[in-house]
Amino acid sequence: AQTVTQSQPEMSVQEAETVTLSCTYDTSESDYYLFWYKQPPSRQMILVIRQEAYKQQNATENRFSVNFQKAAKSFSLKISDSQLGDAAMYFCAYRRQTGNQFYFGTGTSLTVIP
Amino acid sequence: ETGVTQSPTHLIKTRGQQVTLRCSSQSGHNTVSWYQQALGQGPQFIFQYYREEENGRGNFPPRFSGLQFPNYSSELNVNALELDDSALYLCASRIGLAGGNTGELFFGEGSRLTVL
DSSP states (O other): OEEEOOOOEEEEETTOOEEEEEEEEEOOOOSEEEEEEETTTOOOOEEEEEETTTTOOOEEEEEEEEETTTTTTEEEEOOOOOEEEEEEEEEEEEETTTTOOOEEEOEEEEEEEO | OOOOOEEEEEEETTTOOOOOEEEOOOTTTOEEEEEOOTSOOOOOOEEEEEETTTEEOOOTTTTTEEOOOOSSSSEEEEEEEOOGGOOEEEEEEEESSSSSSSSEEEEEOEEEEEEE
16 A cells, blocks of 8 residues: 655744755555645645656756655655745645555644744 | 635534535546545545546545536535544545546645534
8 A cells, every 4th residue: 555654743944944844655656646735724735846756857846846766765845945935734645647546644834934 | 717616614513414515626627536634634535536427435434425516516425424524625626537647636625524
């Protein structure tokens, strides 16, 4: 069974600094997708970034980038130049290429300190 | 473009009752999934509907059931409510089925169910 582990329940970062959120996953598949979702207090989950496992290049979306280590089954999220609006719960998620189900981690609560 | 909308946003039920939650998918999306998010946990997959048929199911008992309508909107029904059913229920939509694309999910704001 696929599992997603986020070992940091809470993280904090100074405004304008950089923070990295960790995620590991367990799978026997070779083709899959990985995602980071953000859930602010308003509750709506918003996609931050996604990575296709067959791509070696790490995905980047503006201030957000990932460090995808396929052999280590690690998928960390780096947020650069942190802003107050980045404060939220962040969930790492996995989906098999041919699967319907998303597997989510337990989340990391990010606080941004002004 | 209209996003995913859910109703009601909050509701309180008592143990043993039944509840129906509703979801309108994002415009152009024909696949709807439901997730249960207990307090302090990540979302757990309940099931998915594609073209009005259940297309995948997580580890939830049969008292969790659903429907998808021709306009791709969806309902989640839960019978014989238990205290542990208290959670945020998230609806998510996307285009098509798995394979061929990342299948990014677009979420609604959820329905907060409290069972007393």
